[in-house]
Each structure stands twice: as C-alpha cells, then as structure tokens.
Amino acid sequence: MKLSVIGTGYVGLVSGVCFAELGNQVICVDKDSEKIKMLNNLEMPIYEPGLKELVQNNVQESRISFTSDIKEAVASSDVIFIAVGTPPLPNGQADLRFIEAVAASIGKYMNDYKLIVNKSTVPVGTGDFVREIVMKHQAEPVDFDIVSVPEFLREGNAIQDSMNPDRVIIGASSNKAAEIMKKLHEPFNAPVLITDVKSAEMIKYASNAFLATKISFINEIANICEKVGANVKEVAKGMGYDKRIGDKFLNAGIGYGGSCFPKDTTALVEIAASVDYDFKILKSVVDVNKKQRFKVIDSLKQIYDNLDGKKVAVLGLAFKPNTDDLREAPSINIIEELIAKNVHVKAYDPIAMNNATKIIRNTITYSSSVLEAVEGVDAIILVTEWHELIEADWFTIGNLVNKKIIIDGRNVIDSDLVESLGFIYKGIGV
Template sequence: MLKTIAVIGTGYVGLVSGTCFAEKGNKVICCDIDSNKIENLKKGIIPIYEPGLEEMVLNNLENERLTFTVNIGDAIRESDIVYVAVGTPMSESGEADLTFVKAVAQTIGENLNSYKVIVNKSTVPVGTGKLVESIVRDVSDGQIPFDVVSNPEFLREGSAIKDTMNMERAVIGATSEKAAEIIKELHQPFTDKIVTGSVESAEMIKYAANAFLATKISFINDIANICERVGADVKKVSEGIGLDSRIGAKFLNAGIGFGGSCFPKDTTALLHIANSVNYPFKLIEAVIETNANQRQIMVQKLLDVFGDIKGRKISILGLAFKPNTDDMRSSPAIDIIPKLVELGAEVCAYDPIAIKEAKKYLGEQITYSENLYETIEGTDACLILTEWEDVKAIDWNSFKAKMNQPILIDGRNLFELESMKREGIIYHSIGRPAIKYENTIKA
C-alpha cells in the first residue's frame, strides 16, 4: 500500500531516500528550512553531485510523486510517515550534535494531527529514539498516538541510487509491531532482507557497521606500513587474506585512510558513546589515530624524495574524499594540502567535480584546475588523492612530457609496480616497494 511520506531535510540522505521512495510510487514531500535550496529543487536543480539523482528527481517531479516545500508543518500533517533526515554533525566533544533532530521533534509534536510513524533516518546515538519520543509526546500533550522507528541508511556516495534501489538490507527498530510492519512494507520493493528489532539495536547497528568497516581500513593501512619496512607488497597481502571467506576482500585496499561524512564522524561518536558508559574502547581509539596518521604519510613520502619541498611545484590529482562525488568532508586533501603549503610548496590541484566545494575548505592558497594535464604541467611531483577514472587512465607519455620529472606518489595504489617500471616512472605507493632510479631527482 502506497504511503504519503514527509522527509524533513534535503541533504544527501533525505534527498536520495525521498526520491527513491517516490520512484516506487509513494507520494513524497521533501521539506527544508533553506528556501533557496527548495526553490532550486522545485526547478530540478540538485545541490549535490550524485550520478542518476537529477534524472530521477525530474521524473518524479513531472509525475507529481515528489514535491518540495519549506512548510514543514503542512507536510507533517498531510503524511502517514515522517522521516527525519537532518544533519547530526560532530560536536567539539566528539558526540553527535542533535540540535536539528530535537528541533524537528518539536515541530512534529506541534503538528501531530493523527497517528504517524516518525522515522529517524539520520545517524544518531543510542537513546535518540527515546529522546524524540519524549519531545513529541511532551509537545503534543500525549493526546495523539504515534510510534518512533530507527531506520538507518547505508548509502555510499557515488552509488547512492543503486544502493537504495537495490538495498543489501534494511534495518528497522520500532516501538511497536504496527510501526515495524508499516516501515517493513515500505521497504519491500527495495529488498527482502529486513532486520527488525528494538530502536536501540537499530541505532547501534549503524555505528557498529561503520566502525567495523573503518577498522578494516585502518588495519590494512597499518599492515601496509609494516609491509614497506619488511619488503612485502600489501596488495598481495590484501589479496591473500581477502580470499578467506571469514575476512572478505572489501575495505582491504591500503591507502590514505577513510574520509567523507560517515566514518570519521561515526567512529568518533561511537567512542563518545563508549566513554559515556565508562567502557574503554581502545580498538576504536587506535582506528581513529591510525587514520589521522595515514594522511601525513603522503607528505613524508614527498619529503623522503626531495628532503625539502620549499619552492617545489606539486600537483594534486583529486580533492573529493572519493570519486563520483563532490563531498569534501574529512577528505584527505584537507589535511595534506595545507601541510604542503606550510612547508613552502606551490600546489596546483585537479578535480573534475569538487573544486567549488574544495574552495570552502582550502580557500585560494592553491591553484585549481579541471584539466588533469594542465594541472601536472611543469610540476616537480604529483600526488594522487582520489581515484577518478581519468586519473586511472592517465597517458604516461603526456605525464612524462609535462612533468619536470616523472615523480608520482600514489595514495590509492592505482597502478602495478611492473607497469611503472616499464614506463620509467619514479613511483611511491602505500605498502609496496618504491620504484627509484639513481641520480634522477633534479635539484
């Protein structure tokens, strides 16, 4: 049975989730307090870069299954289900900031006119469901029935539409069987793998999943650093352990660590949750520390090559934290580039999508370009930070012709060592032997 759904918050999660619900025939009202964003969305102008999203938004607008409004109260009153998809940024203490969640709960309570299922889609700490329930009940005087559900998202930026339309699983934690069945029915067009339980269990599943994946990344990065010291190749190590069905190959690619809107924030929030119940979560502390240290390895590799980079021209390939997105949140570039500038390097950076966003973090201290070969021209060394497709397909003859010297420091391990030897590239990667040539570094 199709539903009328209000989605409060038109950020990454809210916009993608709401659009996909509409694609399956539901009537979806996406709301936001940002009037400029809403006016643009009404015209089909998308505030984020996500493959396939613009086309899906336009299709559902045309078919009147998807609407956008700043009138959140009206949307709540008209809906059967209210999704809360507002931001929960990391506060200075490391815990999730629930300011927006609390504000939305207040608004829901003020506009509760019939039974609603209130769904937390935002990533929130354990106990938030009870907090939302308490606020809504207090504001509405407890006269109108409602239920609260935790339904965490597991979207990957760059493939969010695919991840939603073909969910690996849906997680539903509800305060009643009735609410669980309503949200379960809503997800049946997307997946038949549905995990149900308490609100608290669903809230913990989100943090536990992201923390585990972050742990795999930090683990293989620590292994990579040992590999370099003992002469092993981390790609072969990853292949060998990844074939073990108990381990699996995913998230075992050594590199410069995790970034984006989820892993850094969620690992820190989980650590805060553990601390709040007096549990010493040493493992996740190490995961966070390893990830922070991993980024500086790129700078150190550059220093190992030159000794001093003051006055050197350095090119950067990739600014976004991953390909197929313009998301700069916790991108390695944010840590690496300022350090290079601090050490006196002149930096030119390439990214096909994320330059506008990158300027919010990096300002005008560097030069930006949407042309890869213009970026590397006349530079002394090149660092790969994002595995864009055109970076993977780089033409080595052009690379060697345009660079002052063919020095490549690959933070994503994109290329095979043998091919770099054949091309004559001075090549440093993560967790693998460096390819060097005697007396080839220009002063």
C-alpha cells in the same frame, strides 16, 4: 504511502526520491529555502550519479515535491522520516540540535497517528529522546510510534545502494510500526531484520566502525609491508580469499574520510565513554587514520630532502570518487601540510573544485584539467581514485612534468606502465 522526508542532504534527498520511484507520494522538506528553490528548478544541491534524472522523472510523475512548509508536510503524511544532519560537537559527540528542532515541529503539527522514522545517524537512546520532545510539544495527546531505520548508502553509489540494499534494519517500538515499515520496504526485496530501537541505532554505528577498523588495519599492514619488503596488494588479496574476512575494505591507502566514518567512529568512542567504557580498539582506528593521510608526504620527503619551493600536483580533492563531498577529505590535510612546507600546490578534481574553493583557504592553483595541473610540477600526488585520473595519459604527462615522480595515495595507478615511462613510483605498502 504518504511520506515526508525532513532534510534534503544525501540521505534525505536520495531516500525520498527512491521511495517516490517505488510509487509512494513523497514530500521533501528543508528549512533552507535556497535549496528548495534549486530542487523545484530541478537543480541538484549535491552531486550524485543518476540523482537528477530520478528527481526529474518523479517530479514529472507528480510523486515528489519540495517545500519548506514543515507544517503542511507533517499534517499530510502518514510516515515522517527525520533525515537531518548530526554533525560532531567539539568533544566528538553527535549534535542533536537539528533532530530536536524537527521533533518539536512534528509534535506541534501532528493531527493524527504518525509513524516517525529516524533515518539520521544518531546515538543510542535518541529514539527515546525524540519521543519525549514530540510529546512535550503536542497541544493535545496524539498517538505515534518511533522507528529507527538506519541508512547504509555510499556516496557516489547512493541510488544503487538505496534501491538494492544489503539489508533493511527496522528498530520498532510496536508491532504496528514494524508492519508499516516492512510493507514500505517490501519492494526493495532485501532481507529485513526487526529489532528494538536501541539495537537498530547501535547497528549503524557498529557497522561503520567495523568497516573503518578494516581500513585502518590494512593500512597498518601496509606500513609494515614497506619496512619488511612485502606487497600489501598481494597480502590483501590473500587475506580476502578467506570467507571469514572477505576482500572488501582491504585497499591500503591514505585512509577514510567523508561524512560518516570519521564522525561515527568518534561518536561511538564518546557513546562508550558515556557509559564508562574505554573503547581502545576504535580509538586506535581513529588515530591511525589521522596519521595515514600524511604517508604521501612522507614518501615525497624520501625523494626530496627539502620541499621548499617545489611544485606539486594534487589530483583528486573529494574524499572519494563520484561525489563532490570534501567533508574530512584527506586532500585538505595534505594540501595544508604541503603549504606549510612552502610547496606550491596545483590541484585538479573532475567535480569537487567548486566546493574546494569554499573550504580550502590556502593559496593554491586550481587547474581545468589533469594536463594543466601537472605541467611543470616536481611531483604528482594522487589522492582520489577518479577513473579519469587512473586512466590518465601518462605518456603525455611525462612530457609536461619537471620531474617524473608519482606518489599514489590509493594504489590504483599501473606502476609497471608509469615506471616503463621513466617515472619514479611510490605507492602505499608496495
């Protein structure tokens, strides 16, 4: 099929190249000319394992191209994916300005039947909104359909998730649209659920909100475990054997971050409020998560009565491993709080430090390695569970630090090992 994907962020770029890998002809569009220039030079605007190689292969095979010319992309495509950002407004609602702008351009430039697919995470009812905008900007009536196909990829594992999805949700406005989408997704060999458009839009929010709820729940259990002397790792393991619960998203720590969970949970609270429903559970999930990231500082304060002048190594800055994304990353709030307490922060991340320098405005010391980051510090806080950090040379680290103290914000360090080396170890709920 001839496809265009408008927006080359995580969702758009990964989706576009994966559709191309399946043999489709794909045009990726972005108004950011610098980003398009990078892509045409085979430079990736985001870090994602395997992405560069996949883009290079499909460019060589002439199955994918990159442009800022939305007019040509719309005119030459049968299916148009909208994959632009929907950032949160100050009140938590999703900002649909970019969706509206793209819909207007599609209406202006479409020349025959088009299937318009919302791939962005959007509030329930956005399909109707897009339809109105497209019709408003058509020079003359041209037939089209609106479909919602929400994405469920995880940053750091995006290509694997895109090529091997758990399920494909197709919210279609007509049988014709549903059949086209089913055919496009057949090669993924995944269960397909056909729904109405509004249900598909809600499935995305409901899925992310439920996963966020599991995370905040196990973090609350972890906080209780600390007070009663239980071990949350064992508790989560025992819970996970129950097939009704499952063992995924039961890793206690400093909470979730990134571009999806914080934005989508807040947006769903606002969607509920817009129809006069008080979503009390999800409000609590959001509140728990905001507070949870400061648990590592609480642990540090249990060791040091006064943090003034202390040196602390923060290991890991990205919100999760295998990405350079710092959107809503716990590291930002943790570093801000440490700086406020007059702590000197030394930071290290294998990938995300370049992005961090653009976001973290406080004066901190960026290190080129784990060993450089820990030298002379009074404590180590692990924030992101990069494999490199989990498997660090703790014996050598022990000889470099000023004080052997580890605050493990992800419960991933071998506590028996580091304690045998003389470290004071504090996890979350253990």
